[in-house]
Amino acid sequence: MNNNYIPQIVVAISGASGAIYGIKALEHLKCHNIQSHLIISKSAYLTITQETTYSIKQVKSLATYVYNYTDVGSKIASGSFQTMGMIIAPCSMKTLASIACSYEDNLISRTAGVTLKERRRLVLMIRETPLHIGHLQNMLQASQYGAIIAPPVPAFYNSPENINDLINHSVARVLDLFNIDTPTIKRWNGMNLSHQSDLE
Numbered sequence: 001m002n003n004n005y006i007p008q009i010v011v012a013i014s015g016a017s018g019a020i021y022g023i024k025a026l027e028h029l030k031c032h033n034i035q036s037h038l039i040i041s042k043s044a045y046l047t048i049t050q051e052t053t054y055s056i057k058q059v060k061s062l063a064t065y066v067y068n069y070t071d072v073g074s075k076i077a078s079g080s081f082q083t084m085g086m087i088i089a090p091c092s093m094k095t096l097a098s099i100a101c102s103y104e105d106n107l108i109s110r111t112a113g114v115t116l117k118e119r120r121r122l123v124l125m126i127r128e129t130p131l132h133i134g135h136l137q138n139m140l141q142a143s144q145y146g147a148i149i150a151p152p153v154p155a156f157y158n159s160p161e162n163i164n165d166l167i168n169h170s171v172a173r174v175l176d177l178f179n180i181d182t183p184t185i186k187r188w189n190g191m192n193l194s195h196q197s198d199l200e
């Protein structure tokens with residue numbers, strides 16, 4: 001039995017639109033005192049800069065550990081390093097394809113492959129629209145290997161008031177998959193029957 005168990009998760013930010021999902025995931029993990037191991041792809045440097053007000057330095061400072069995208073010799077590239085699993089947020093179609101083909105030529109795809117072979121949780125917040133059949137087939141393949149396909153599709157049942165609410169809800173639902181409860185999440189609590197007459 002391992003008495004020195006430390007809860008830790010790998011977070012990868014790939015170059016799809018929505019770098020903010022990965023950034024918020026890091027912030028949530030920090031609040032939960034869960035160690036995060038961060039990998040940022042080369043293209044994600046562009047999306048972070050283009051889409052968010054965070055500098056790369058600020059994003060890295062949210063993580064407990066940061067790794068170079070090309071460093072396939074780092075500890076998280078080995079199954080012997082124990083983690084709760086991995087979140088790729090957002091997950092580009094290119095990174096999805098590398099997972100679906102087990103093509104492990106960088107630290108994100110290598111660690112994703114390791115996560116699958118060790119039968120740990122691998123959650124892919126894939127982001128593209130519309131999708132062609134190659135994208136769909138890659139999602140099916142990754143899912144058959146054990147990955148969880150979790151596109152950040154906004155929920156409206158919780159009456160979001162702003163973009164932050166939408167982002168945080170999607171991230172909280174992903175953390176649910178690791179049994180990490182986000183107290184601020186507004187969960188579905190049954191129908192509001194105050195407008196029942198509208199249904200009749």
Ligand SMILES: Cc1cc2nc3c(=O)[nH]c(=O)nc-3n(C[C@H](O)[C@H](O)[C@H](O)COP(=O)(O)O)c2cc1C
Binds near residue numbers: 050
């Ligand atoms: C601003 C910007 C937005 C992008 N949005 C997407 C996207 O939503 N989905 C996607 O699959 N690729 C998107 N791309 C393209 C990827 O960055 C590109 O395919 C890259 O090779 C992905 O590499 P990575 O998976 O190693 O990060 C975007 C690129 C840029 C610069």
